Amino acid sequence: MQNMVHQDIPALVIDNVSKIYVQWQRSGKIKDIVKNLFSPERKEIKALDRLSFKVSSGEFLAYAGANGAGKSTTIKILSGILQPTSGNISVLGMFPGKDRIKLMENIGVLFGQRTELWWDHPVITSYEWKKSVWNIPQNIFDENLAMVTELLDLSDILKTFARELSLGQRMRADLGMLLLHNPRIIFLDEPTLGLDVLAKKKMINFLKKLNKEKGITIIVTSHDMDDLEEMAERIILLSKGQIAFDGNFEELRKVQNNSSRLIITSSGEAPVLDEMELIISEEGKHSYKFDKEKIKINEIFKKLSQYPEIIDIEIIKAPIEDIIADLYNSWKK
Amino acid sequence: MDKIKTLIRMFKIYGKMDLLWFLRDTKYCLMYIFSDMISTLAVVVGVFLLAVKFDGIGGMTEKEIIFMLGYSVLVEGVFALFFISNNAGQISRTIGRGQMDHKMIQPLPVWIQLATEGFSPVSGNGVLLCGIGLVYYSISSSEINVSGIWIVLLLINLIASCTIMISTIYMLSCTAFYAPAAAEEIASVGIGMFESLKNYPLGGMNKSTQIFFCSLIPVGMIVWFPSRILLGKFDIMIFMIMAAAIFLVLAVLIFKKGMRYYAKYGSPRYSSFGHR
Numbered sequence: 379m380q381n382m383v384h385q386d387i388p389a390l391v392i393d394n395v396s397k398i399y400v401q402w403q404r405s406g407k408i409k410d411i412v413k414n415l416f417s418p419e420r421k422e423i424k425a426l427d428r429l430s431f432k433v434s435s436g437e438f439l440a441y442a443g444a445n446g447a448g449k450s451t452t453i454k455i456l457s458g459i460l461q462p463t464s465g466n467i468s469v470l471g472m473f474p475g476k477d478r479i480k481l482m483e484n485i486g487v488l489f490g491q492r493t494e495l496w497w498d499h500p501v502i503t504s505y506e507w508k509k510s511v512w513n514i515p516q517n518i519f520d521e522n523l524a525m526v527t528e529l530l531d532l533s534d535i536l537k538t539f540a541r542e543l544s545l546g547q548r549m550r551a552d553l554g555m556l557l558l559h560n561p562r563i564i565f566l567d568e569p570t571l572g573l574d575v576l577a578k579k580k581m582i583n584f585l586k587k588l589n590k591e592k593g594i595t596i597i598v599t600s601h602d603m604d605d606l607e608e609m610a611e612r613i614i615l616l617s618k619g620q621i622a623f624d625g626n627f628e629e630l631r632k633v634q635n636n637s638s639r640l641i642i643t644s645s646g647e648a649p650v651l652d653e654m655e656l657i658i659s660e661e662g663k664h665s666y667k668f669d670k671e672k673i674k675i676n677e678i679f680k681k682l683s684q685y686p687e688i689i690d691i692e693i694i695k696a697p698i699e700d701i702i703a704d705l706y707n708s709w710k711k
Numbered sequence: 712m713d714k715i716k717t718l719i720r721m722f723k724i725y726g727k728m729d730l731l732w733f734l735r736d737t738k739y740c741l742m743y744i745f746s747d748m749i750s751t752l753a754v755v756v757g758v759f760l761l762a763v764k765f766d767g768i769g770g771m772t773e774k775e776i777i778f779m780l781g782y783s784v785l786v787e788g789v790f791a792l793f794f795i796s797n798n799a800g801q802i803s804r805t806i807g808r809g810q811m812d813h814k815m816i817q818p819l820p821v822w823i824q825l826a827t828e829g830f831s832p833v834s835g836n837g838v839l840l841c842g843i844g845l846v847y848y849s850i851s852s853s854e855i856n857v858s859g860i861w862i863v864l865l866l867i868n869l870i871a872s873c874t875i876m877i878s879t880i881y882m883l884s885c886t887a888f889y890a891p892a893a894a895e896e897i898a899s900v901g902i903g904m905f906e907s908l909k910n911y912p913l914g915g916m917n918k919s920t921q922i923f924f925c926s927l928i929p930v931g932m933i934v935w936f937p938s939r940i941l942l943g944k945f946d947i948m949i950f951m952i953m954a955a956a957i958f959l960v961l962a963v964l965i966f967k968k969g970m971r972y973y974a975k976y977g978s979p980r981y982s983s984f985g986h987r
Contacts, residue, residue: 399976454977459815461974475974482818494813496728503728510724511817513717 387471389433389563389595390456395465397426397451397619425451426462427619433597435562438589440606441599443616444706449599450489452616453565456597457487470562483512486561490568493552495540501551502536505558512559519558526554529584546577553581557588563595570605582609603698615705622705631701632671639694640666640678646687651678657700662689667696717819721827729796729831744837751787751838755780758910769935770914771942774853779938781845783910786872786933788839792831794877799829800902803884806969807895809978821970822963855942864948868937871955875932876905878955878962888969891978909933929958 403419413419425448433439443449454460455467458474458481467474472481488494495504509519527533530550535543543551549569556564566585570578586609589596600606606613607627615623615630623630631637641663642649648656648664653673658665668678675693682688733740762768762776771779794800802825805811814824846865850857880901887894908930913921924931932954939945 451977454812457816459812459974460977478815479818479820482816487816489812492812494816499728499731503731507724507728510720511819513720 387435388468389435389437389470390597391432391466391468392452392456393430393466393468395426395429395455395462395467396424397448397455397460398463399423399425424619426455428465429616429619429621430465431614431621431624433595435595436589436593437612438586438596438610439598440610440613441597441616442601442603442606442613442702443622445601447616448619449616450567453487453489453567453597453599457485457565458482483559484562486556486559486564488552488556488564488566488569490549490566490571493540493548494555495548495551497541498539500537500539501532501543501555504540504551505536505555508555508558514559518560522558522560526557529587530554531580545572546574549573549577549581553584561594563597566596566598568600569598570600570602578605585609603702607698615702617706627698630698631696633701633705637696637701638668638670639696639700640668641692641694642666642682642688643690643692644685644688646685649682649685649688651681654678667700714820714823717823718827721819721823722830725796725827725830726832729833729835733833740834743834747791748837748841751784752841754906755783755910768915769912771912771938774849775938775942776912778846778849778853778855778942779912779934780910781842781847781849782868782938782941783842783934784838784845785842786869786876786909787906788836788842789869789873790876791835791838793826793835793873794829795835796831797828799825800877800880801884801896801898802881803887803894803896803898806884806887806973806978807891809891811970811973811978861941865941867948868940868951871951872933872937874955875929875958878958879905879929881962882958882965885965885969888972904928905930905933909935911935912938925954929954 399422401421401423403421404414405419425446429448429452441449441452451460455462456469456474458478461475469481470484472484474481495501496507499507505519505523508514509516514522527536530553532550532554535547535551538547540548540551553569569585570581573581582605585596585598588594596610598606598609612626613623613630614621623633639657640651640654642665643663645662648659651666654666654668656664656666678693679691682691758768759776759780762771762773767773767776790800798804805814811821814821817824849855855861880898883901884894884898886897908924908928911930913924913931913935916924921931925936932951936945937951940948940951
């Protein structure tokens with residue numbers, strides 16, 4: 379596969395984009411029958427609220443947020459499936475609403491809970507179908523088929539019906555199909571959803587390799603923050619259709635001032651440590667959150683030396699899941 | 712020119728995929744073809760028996776009825792050939808299940824996808840062969856003067872009949888853009904309506920009923936009206952072409968409006984079976 383990164387054009391630009399959905403409200407009461415017929419109650423939902431950001435070519439962006447934050451809506455707007463209510467979008471210098479066909483020749487979209495494979499055909503038939511639809515030259519198709527077969531370990535499943543694949547196999551087959559036409563950007567909506575640990579690891583390693591070696595811009599959404607941290611350098615966190623955070627994962631930890639965890643294994647009670655919050659205490663293992671910038675490590679050890687029942691001490695980075703959970707909670711308040 | 716090349720490329724791949732089904736699951740594919748033929752013939756037999764019993768019905772003789780039923784099976788055969796697979800003829804399922812997304816991420820105009828993805832030259836040909844056989848039998852046993860012009864007329868009428876049928880089904884299916892759950896199966900209802908009503912000659916009905924069944928509910932335009940043209944009972948051929956053009960334009964306009972709605976609001980439903 380050729381490296382087709384065009385450094386001069388940003389991979390995508392979202393400028394002041396809003397998307398408003400309308401939900402019909404149904405009371406289910408007899409007295410509302412007439413009202414529901416002529417003027418049903420409507421509720422406007424702002425899926426995206428004046429969203430603006432830019433992604434450079436070759437970036438690996440994690441796009442995260444709680445349920446209903448607007449992640450899938452953004453992916454659908456970027457791929458021309460949905461139109462924004464207002465604002466401008468450019469993907470590889472093209473406008474998804476106007477240049478859908480040209481754009482689709484250059485990008486790939488994969489919705490984790492869906493499949494682009496033909497359900498009642500072997501995987502290889504779907505790949506040949508893709509070759510025809512995308513009009514992929516035979517030599518590029520052969521080259522890319524060989525690459526995805528090797529890297530995604532597809533040789534055993536190419537002749538298997540899509541409906542007979544396990545979820546992990548299906549995701550690999552879908553990802554392989556996504557790459558057959560040399561896309562310059564790929565949008566992955568929940569690609570690790572439902573995968574077991576091994577399948578997930580394989581998927582993540584493959585995506586990282588793809589981004590690093592082929593320079594493909596990748597925009598990935600997931601609820602699994604650990605996966606996102608392992609894959610991406612930059613994370614955009616959405617809350618109520620707006621950007622709540624845009625930066626790298628280290629900066630994200632600093633936002634919450636609780637970037638570190640102290641885990642103590644003790645035969646006694648949990649030690650009382652000032653300025654540190656005890657998060658969980660279970661079967662002799664006590665976990666505290668603290669900010670390394672505020673509390674020095676030697677001070678912690680000094681305090682802990684007063685507890686002879688301590689068996690083991692471990693200091694780790696706060697799991698990104700915890701940071702995000704704290705953030706989501708703070709946004710709810 | 713590019714679009715024609717794309718159309719041919721797409722017909723080729725869908726034809727190949729249909730053939731692959733036959734080669735892989737020959738037994739099931741043959742069973743499917745035969746059962747399709749039997750059910751199609753069963754639908755027309757009722758009208759045929761009525762015509763035999765009463766020595767013709769609806770202003771048509773027994774032989775004319777046989778021709779009309781042959782033409783009806785032929786229309787169904789052409790419809791099956793181009794729209795039977797992948798819900799191409801039952802587009803309300805695709806719309807209602809939120810699967811237009813699959814079409815939007817392909818680098819092809821949506822109309823090319825819809826026009827080609829139902830192409831089934833192998834599994835869809837059983838009914839077509841029955842139709843050809845029946846029409847051949849009826850013209851060989853009647854006084855129809857078959858000439859080159861008549862065959863061209865037959866082809867034009869076939870195209871027009873299928874256009875009216877698929878356009879009506881698409882117009883009905885557009886309701887699935889607005890009520891995806893309620894209207895998901897509306898295309899099947901439309902197809903069922905044509906299957907059961909198109910075989911009846913409308914000659915015995917009053918003018919207003921005939922106009923109703925040739926316009927708002929155009930079952931008469933699928934078989935009865937074109938059969939009258941081909942049997943030499945009605946001379947103004949342009950009626951069929953104009954009707955087909957009007958239905959097609961209406962279907963395109965309504966479908967485009969539905970697509971704009973889809974792009975604005977999306978679909979709240981999704982059934983994760985990929986391309987079907």
